[in-house]
Amino acid sequence: MNQPRASFACLPDASRGRLHAEPDKGARGPRTAFQRDRDRIIHSISFRRLKHKTQVFVAPDGDHVRTRLTHSLEVAQIGRTIARTLGLDEDLTEALCLAHDIGHPPFGHAGERALEEAMAGAGGYDHNGHSLRVLMRLECPYPLWDGLNLSWETLEGLAKHNGPIFAPNWALAEADAAFPLDLASHASLEAQVASIADDIAYDNHDIDDGVRAGLLDFDEVLALPHIKAVWDRVCATYPGAEPRRLRAELIRQNIGEMVNDVIGATRARIAETGIETAADVRAAGRQIGGFSAAMAVTEKAHKAFMYERLYHHPSQLVAADACRTVISTLFAAYQANPALLPAEWQAAMPESAVARIRHIADFVAGMTDRYAIARFRELAGPVDLPEIF
16 A cells, blocks of 8 residues: 655656656656656666676676676565655656666776776776766667666655765766756655665675575575574474575565664654655755664674675685676777777777777777677687676
């Protein structure tokens, strides 16, 4: 059952509009501005590519491991639940959740670090800024303008869902110059919910993938007090059930606890700050949507454990080194010989040195893991990626 729309929700009819004016109604059914944004994201090439981009594990052929695409869908499910309960605009929240990782290059953070190094002389690389670049410039499905022409609220939420930005990178500054996004203020509550939904999703699902991959020992996971408490409750509720089923129930219940905590803590901060409109949220000077103080401490400890035991696991570090080699080698090859690029990318090559570097980065960042591996094999030979599945 839907909750009544809250006064502090973003209202599609009150949107600040789009960079390029266009009719709000068309032949494909009545949709709000935010519903159109969500649909444009889902139908984009960049969104489809997320199905073969690394979330945590480099496993182009792993059928059960999460990818950027399945992670984004899980984030959207969590974000919609929170938004619906708080009376926010569910469609805007969903659009932000689905698009939040669209600027990630192949191989996750390893690929991003390689691009940062390759672009050191051209302003560097940041996946959040690149998300705006993709959605405002690189996706070109419309005849009259570049980009998906998303609403201001969606672009603003993607730009600063983690908080105000006082020193934007070049890509974000470029987007802001084209369509000012008020970067120094907080984003909408819908964007804040999308951000915390991302944390909830990967905090929990990475446990599942880590245990499945054999890189996390489940007994070590149970050393986390908050996980152990949920596990004990699950085992008491379902005595004699198979361990794998109990682990799945553990993940579900822990997600539920975190979601309920966010809802309760956010409601408390709304009451405390007295916000009444979406403008009040942006002017509050603090994050409204998020965990309680106690859950934030617990979640921080959880992340520290995951970095130590999973994200920095020796197998992961070996894979990351190999992935950085793939990206850096491809980037150097295209920079030395742009004729190796596809014809349409060669034809669009800019004149200035900085713009050429950014153009090559746009191409490399858009690759999927498997496409990058295939191009590397063509240009440099075999690549040694550890078999962890």
